Amino acid sequence: MSGPDALKKAFVKSYGCQMNAYDAARMADVLGGQGYAATDKVEEADVIVLNTCHIREKAAEKVYSELGRLRVLKTERAARGHDTRIVVAGCVAQAEGGEILSRAPAVDVVVGPQSYHRLPDLLARSHRGRVVDTEFPVEDKFDHLPARRSRGVSAFLTVQEGCDKFCAFCVVPYTRGAEVSRSVAAVVAEAEKLALAGVREVTLIGQNVNAYHGDGADGGTAGLPDLIRAVAAIPGIVRIRYTTSHPNDMGADLIRAHAEVPALMPYLHLPVQSGSDRVLAAMNRKHTGDQYRRLIARVRAARPDVALSSDFIVGFPGESDADFSDTMRLVSEIGFESAYSFKYSPRPGTPAAERADAVPEAVMAERLAALQGLLDAQRHAYQRAAVGRTLDVLVEKAGRRPGQVAGKTPHLLAVQFDAPASRIGEVVPVRIVETGSNSLFGAPVPEAAAA
Ligand code: SAH
Ligand code: SF4
């Protein structure tokens, strides 16, 4: 390298879930270790990484249109004498492997979610020919990743990967493989480093995070509640969250942790997918609507102010009007602060994709609109109920307007208020005065008045 012009740059873009976002940040760390500075301008990047998602057809197809544009960019850069390496990582890489090379001629490297620590080697090899690495290697990628550079007040931390549940609609067990948990010691060590770097909130993430079962300190196996308690003991960590959980792994000790661990935030994302027992059975969710209701009642008994969030699929094959009404009824009865809802998308290789009783697109669209209308109304009611209350806000970053900062309440509501940037990283009591479309607006309360 000679002079600043020779500085190599990497552009990393992530689609899909938080685990993919975590992986993308770690890939940037790997490339950073190789001298690549991160850039958000794709046209100046020497390495472009698309960290892809396979969960629904739309998500997967988006990648190919992006790759079409990148092919043009790569040719233009080549004409100016610049090499561009294009990497496809993540779940589409895992699911489609070498097929990506034939569909997208500009791609140099295809790498799966368990092998990206090998990126420097794969990039070097790609100069001799295009490479595909979608193995589930014996070595643990976490042991081979450089120190985390990613900064901020709130950080994701992957503690568990993979899924053994095999819901009939879902590709994750195929793209991410079987459930694997990191040890308590490894997670605590990473969280300690984050805390020293200024992180105050850690979100423990996993495709099935409450199925976590890692090696514990005493030689035994630790569950998610043990891990939460261990992370809560780290100086500097004031908030802990976890996602995504499955209802069937929501044990009594995890529910108790919500009552007993002050740092564990009163927020639970617990996907239910449907309110119909018939559909839940066909989805292989292995619980009923009433079992979910009883579970929520127990969580609310332990932590009455818990905010609930969920995922829903409408139009699973065979879903009738009556089934859909059961979903609407469940949503009305429980009340969610926020939720994600999707039209069913048949995925290659999943059992549900074989079914002949698909729900017509127009019916799916109608149901999705009705469900989202109800969920939006619940979300707005929840936001309005915050007005006039004083809530603790963890300040994460500068706000939209100068002189403002932005942060989150324990219930994960976004709040903007006037305060100097020096308060980033603090938990500030804020009186909520107004709701916006995506954020609440408030005013900081003097400490004495808040007490
Ligand atoms: N592990 C998590 C979520 C994984 S995917 C869990 O068990 O809940 C996130 C969400 O995408 C799922 O909860 C589901 O609502 C949705 N999803 C998954 N596969 C889908 C498909 N084939 N079509 C539509 N939505 C899907
Ligand atoms: Fe997919 Fe079901 Fe596993 Fe969630 S629990 S990742 S929806 S198979």
Ligand code: F3S
């Ligand atoms: Fe998508 Fe893979 Fe996450 S399919 S939702 S990126 S686990």
